[in-house]
Amino acid sequence: MSHTLEQRLQRVEDILEIQQLFIDYGCFLDAGLFDDYAALFARDGEIQLGPLGVAKGPQAICAMMTKMLGDQVGKSYHIISSPRITFDTDDRATSEVMWTVIDRSEKDRPLVTMMGRHRDQLVREEGRWRFHKRRGYVDIPAAVSKT
Numbered sequence: 001m002s003h004t005l006e007q008r009l010q011r012v013e014d015i016l017e018i019q020q021l022f023i024d025y026g027c028f029l030d031a032g033l034f035d036d037y038a039a040l041f042a043r044d045g046e047i048q049l050g051p052l053g054v055a056k057g058p059q060a061i062c063a064m065m066t067k068m069l070g071d072q073v074g075k076s077y078h079i080i081s082s083p084r085i086t087f088d089t090d091d092r093a094t095s096e097v098m099w100t101v102i103d104r105s106e107k108d109r110p111l112v113t114m115m116g117r118h119r120d121q122l123v124r125e126e127g128r129w130r131f132h133k134r135r136g137y138v139d140i141p142a143a144v145s146k147t
Contacts, residue, residue, distance in 0.1 A: 075103060
């Protein structure tokens with residue numbers, strides 16, 4: 001199947017915008033910008049973070065993250081890596097990224113505390129890519145000791 005230059009350029013732009021979505025997710029989360037974080041989700045977007053909970057819609061997502069992480073801002077940092085994106089249609093895609101949480105240890109050193117993946121359903125809404133469903137999975141659980 002042959003694609004036009006315009007179609008190929010659009011696909012590259014879509015990939016870059018989705019990759020920026022992943023970057024913004026981690027940055028807004030770490031900075032405690034939960035309104036901006038929630039705006040990364042579609043109007044009916046949903047996040048499921050295992051035992052931490054499920055929220056649907058930007059307002060509920062913002063409230064959940066504020067409640068869970070509001071007092072933790074600046075204590076940990078997320079590294080988002082290894083994005084895999086598959087386009088289902090021009091306006092729908094699935095993706096998987098890895099995430100790593102780095103905490104500041106008592107000795108003021110970086111400490112990898114958890115690693116996992118997010119599996120996503122993405123949708124283009126009002127011309128922008130957004131998370132429609134985001135599921136978090138922990139592959140390596142939280143560290144026991146912070147030395």
